[in-house]
Amino acid sequence: MSRSIAVLVTEGFEDSEYLSPVDALRAAGYAIFNIDVEPGRIVKSRAEQLPLRIDLGIDQARAADYAGLLIPGGRSPGVLRRDPRVLQFVRDCDARRLPIFAICHGPLLLVSAGVVRGRAMTGVAQIADDLQHAGASYEDSPVVVADCQLVTSRTPEDLPLFNAAMLQLLAEHHPPL
Template sequence: MMAKVATVITKLFEDVEFTSPKEALVAAGHEVITIGFNAGEIIEGKKGQARVTIEKAIDEVNPADFDALLIPGGYSPDQLRKDDRFLDFTRHFALHQKPIFSICHGPQLLVNAGVLSGRNITAVKQVAIDVKNAGANFFDEAVVIDPTGLISSRTPEDLPAFNAAIVNALK
């Protein structure tokens, strides 16, 4: 069954933390939709290696129309977490225990959405204290899979394991 995966993203995302999971998901037959501030906006990764066109504005989408959520890292999650529309969108996936795929700085959005209490997670080292303070159980491992469907990873080095886990979760 093909899943429809929402990706919340804005400028200065970590290039490979979007492109690699997207490629893995698309290769497995899933659809990946980019959601940002403005539809049609072209954003660039922080390393300048990836350019992405935002397919849907946050005001145009309903989280109920998606099966899973991908949150790439970089500076994108920090910019998104100040906007209540992205926090509400994210909360929907957590409250309905739909798969959430978060890597590197991605958990910053989950922290501000207030959905980490009691969940198992990993993140890049500098975000570890934030997820702990949000009530999560932090593990310094390549991939952490919480029973609620939250799958997290630390850095681009973990992408092979992360990609395998997220593709497997949608089988």
């Protein structure tokens, strides 16, 4: 059983939507692997306060190696959704029924990967139409858990509830020994 979490992240990610979930995951014993198009790059947050080293390029990432997938918000998901390899990785994670966690603009990556139809979801209000047009049922709630697999949330204010739902879902998928 993997205790690793894939984090799809690139330039312009939202600081708190990366740091808070990653800190919660690390505290729960998960290893974090930052994934972007190229390994070894340093990417900066939206506020340019947090430089982040990319561990793996998307060509090196395999869904089977992870216990879950985190997609922080900010401008990062909008950039990543243009790369078909990233979209395939998201589809592979979804097909393996890995827990997927997306906050704020993060669900846009799920829309582009085509994995939202028929699912209840939330996200920042500006993407409600995108979610609905892609076939999701949009809920204006702090956290929405769908299909015992997908956790979505709206904004940094919702992070405590998002983190709790994320850790609960991981515990259900990977109970402690």
